[in-house]
Amino acid sequence: MRWFAALLAAMLLAAPATAQNSIAPTPAAPDYAEVSLADPVKEKQALALMDNIRCVVCQGQPVSGSNADLAGDMRRIIRERIGAGETPEQVRAWLVSKYGAWVSFKPPLEPRTAPLWLVPLLALAIGLWLLMRRLKWDRLKGAKS
């Protein structure tokens, strides 16, 4: 058990050194594929958008959860654009202008996607209608007996 703790401590101590050697290129230009924005508000916006943008090579995943090179490149562009003052929706629109609505996990309301939005409402309406009919029927039956 003690050797394990020692190993863990050694790894924790070694990690920053290797990270500095391999990842951080120069302190002046952080690589935003993996490095957070300095502004916590913008970083939060960027992370929220990353969860909402589909990785174009690993199609089922958002760019936030993919190790693919291209996903990293998409994270970099998202952070850079938000860092430069664009709103998340502007960045989303830019990506949609390149890859189509497919790239966004937030489907727009348009004729092709209308069922997606309308079916739940329709189902709710049908459910309510059935329930009301049933209640009325039960009341009639109750009144009769």
Next chain:
Amino acid sequence: MKRGLILWLPLALILMLFAVFWVGLHRQENHDIASQMVGKPLPLFTAPAALPGQPGAATADFRDGKPRLLNVFASWCVPCVAEVPVLMRLKAMGVEVVGIAVHDTAPALDQFLARNGNPYARIGSDDQSRIQLALGSSGVPETFVIDGQGRIVKQHIGVVGEGDVPELLAALGQKP
């Protein structure tokens, strides 16, 4: 009679839902993501030379009236090897192919071209996929046909095979 039918309705709906799932799961879907940039001007970029011996690529190169192919590739991309002979054939027919090498290094690229042949007039380096993202390209290899005014007229996703040559030549405005 009417009430009896309504009782069967939920079952019918569930069966319909299952039918939709079944069809959705078994349909051979096309997962290619078409670029929305087709028909639009080539985005502005300047790509540094990927190899010391060959010029890099820039948007300005595409505006001299001569239609060209823009081939997004990489030396680490296995399917890219398969299209080199076809690109060589297109080159022999007088088609200028401009390469954009994604996430590549000069030594790896040098080796790739030495082994498979070099169909490229220019190769620009795209280290961070900036050009690829600007093009709306979602992988390698992809080939874009750019007209003489620098407009994207066609996107070909995946390996260029022998069978794709007539279509590419037509998009380039060239007779086979």
